[in-house]
Amino acid sequence: MSSTQYTKKIALIDCNSFYVSCERLFNPKIRKKPVVVLSNNDGCIISRSNEAKTLGIKMGEPYFKARNIIVKNNVQVFSSNYSLYGDISRRVMRTLKRFNSEIEVYSIDEAFLDLSNFSDDEVEDVGKEVRSVVLQWTGIPTSIGIAKTKTLSKIANHIAKKEKSGVVSLIGIEDIDSILEKVKIEDVWGVGRQLTKFYIKNDIYNAKQLKNISNAWIKKSSSVLSSRTAMELRGIPCIDLEIQDSKRKSCVVSRSFGKKVEIFQELKESVTNYCLNASEKIRSESLIAKSITVFLKTSPFQNRGIYYSNSKTIDFPIATDNSIEIVKAAINGLKDIFKRGYKYQKVGVILSGLSNLENKNNLFSSSKDEKIKSLMRSIDSTNCRYGRSALSLASGGINKKWNMRRKHSSKIDTADFRCLPTIRTS
DNA sequence: TCTGGGGTCCTAGGACCC
DNA sequence: TCTGGGGTCCTAGGACCC
Numbered sequence: 001m002s003s004t005q006y007t008k009k010i011a012l013i014d015c016n017s018f019y020v021s022c023e024r025l026f027n028p029k030i031r032k033k034p035v036v037v038l039s040n041n042d043g044c045i046i047s048r049s050n051e052a053k054t055l056g057i058k059m060g061e062p063y064f065k066a067r068n069i070i071v072k073n074n075v076q077v078f079s080s081n082y083s084l085y086g087d088i089s090r091r092v093m094r095t096l097k098r099f100n101s102e103i104e105v106y107s108i109d110e111a112f113l114d115l116s117n118f119s120d121d122e123v124e125d126v127g128k129e130v131r132s133v134v135l136q137w138t139g140i141p142t143s144i145g146i147a148k149t150k151t152l153s154k155i156a157n158h159i160a161k162k163e164k165s166g167v168v169s170l171i172g173i174e175d176i177d178s179i180l181e182k183v184k185i186e187d188v189w190g191v192g193r194q195l196t197k198f199y200i201k202n203d204i205y206n207a208k209q210l211k212n213i214s215n216a217w218i219k220k221s222s223s224v225l226s227s228r229t230a231m232e233l234r235g236i237p238c239i240d241l242e243i244q245d246s247k248r249k250s251c252v253v254s255r256s257f258g259k260k261v262e263i264f265q266e267l268k269e270s271v272t273n274y275c276l277n278a279s280e281k282i283r284s285e286s287l288i289a290k291s292i293t294v295f296l297k298t299s300p301f302q303n304r305g306i307y308y309s310n311s312k313t314i315d316f317p318i319a320t321d322n323s324i325e326i327v328k329a330a331i332n333g334l335k336d337i338f339k340r341g342y343k344y345q346k347v348g349v350i351l352s353g354l355s356n357l358e359n360k361n362n363l364f365s366s367s368k369d370e371k372i373k374s375l376m377r378s379i380d381s382t383n384c385r386y387g388r389s390a391l392s393l394a395s396g397g398i399n400k401k402w403n404m405r406r407k408h409s410s411k412i413d414t415a416d417f418r419c420l421p422t423i424r425t426s
Numbered sequence: 427t428c429t430g431g432g433g434t435c436c437t438a439g440g441a442c443c444c
Numbered sequence: 445t446c447t448g449g450g451g452t453c454c455t456a457g458g459a460c461c462c
């Protein structure tokens with residue numbers, strides 16, 4: 001059944017320097033200037049404009065280490081504003097869906113789009129069309145790579161990033177080896193730090209070499225994932241497009257502290273808040289959790305004092321979405337793993353074994369359950385209206401000395417009327 | 427002084443059963 | 445005296461992704 005007519009054609013659309021591009025949307029003055037966006041707590045650099053990349057600022061670099069370059073070159077710095085980025089992301093994805101509803105939203109700034117319906121000759125022009133419509137409708141610049149498999153479209157995208165047109169198609173190209181030869185092994189999708197080390201030890205330095213190595217060898221010495229990657233480099237699709245958005249299986253809320261924390265009471269406050277946050281999230285998706293894990297850790301970078309990290313998982317008797325129950329379990333877990341005398345950098349909670357609320361076994365439900373349900377509902381609607389944590393639990397505390405640092409926030413919120421820009425007409 | 431946060435999947439190994 | 449082996453299920457930890 002396979003003729004060129006039916007060859008899979010997968011486009012990977014990737015927003016360029018996404019967080020930076022979002023900040024630029026509302027701040028035209030920084031369009032041509034070097035810009036970086038910082039992670040939570042203003043810890044690391046997680047998005048860089050091309051100008052900032054040229055200055056040698058590296059991805060994931062701690063902010064304080066890059067500060068010299070930043071000050072010297074007047075680099076514009078922003079704390080991350082995820083509600084803004086999430087909103088812009090939804091606009092981009094909505095725009096992409098107009099070309100084909102067969103789309104996999106892969107991350108906040110990336111999507112795979114099935115273009116198999118177009119002929120080999122058309123597909124690159126379609127890519128250019130997608131790119132220009134997204135730019136026009138959302139203001140976000142993108143790069144687009146098109147190929148027969150997801151892994152190859154990642155590579156095409158990687159190349160497109162450096163092209164002026166922003167679009168690269170590998171469809172219909174005979175001699176793909178000469179292209180893959182220039183792709184470093186660590187730049188292949190699915191090859192991380194450990195695999196890079198392993199491949200280099202075995203004299204595999206680029207994508208071409210990985211493509212041409214025997215499958216049996218890879219499977220034997222690594223895992224099925226690695227052999228899948230190699231197959232995909234050969235143009236054989238092994239990783240399907242995931243069109244329908246599946247329900248998540250776990251939910252994590254964790255933060256580093258703005259300032260190291262030693263006191264149990266303060267850890268308890270933050271764990272309470274993270275639990276409220278997490279349970280609100282799963283309720284909004286109609287999920288219930290089978291268990292909760294609490295974890296805490298000291299900084300792995302500062303070795304004054306010894307590193308300590310621990311976690312505790314607690315199973316609920318019956319899967320739940322009840323904030324009060326969830327908080328109670330988490331604090332009990334925290335008591336078990338807390339040790340006096342350490343300066344904690346981070347705590348967090350993980351709700352896992354998530355399943356649909358409708359599937360809940362109602363054998364033990366009672367009128368008390370109904371009361372709790374309606375309490376949760378009113379907490380959620382109040383917080384939705386007046387901002388998260390308008391309603392909280394007493395153990396959540398009110399001082400929040402441990403709160404995050406966010407010194408460089410642009411304070412843009414596309415969901416807040418007070419942040420609407422003013423347009424003057426003359 | 428200051429080093430993010432949130433996910434998924436695979437594998438090895440233990441527990442248990444017959 | 446002789447002390448198996450195969451199957452399944454679960455979990456923790458690791459590796460990867462953005």
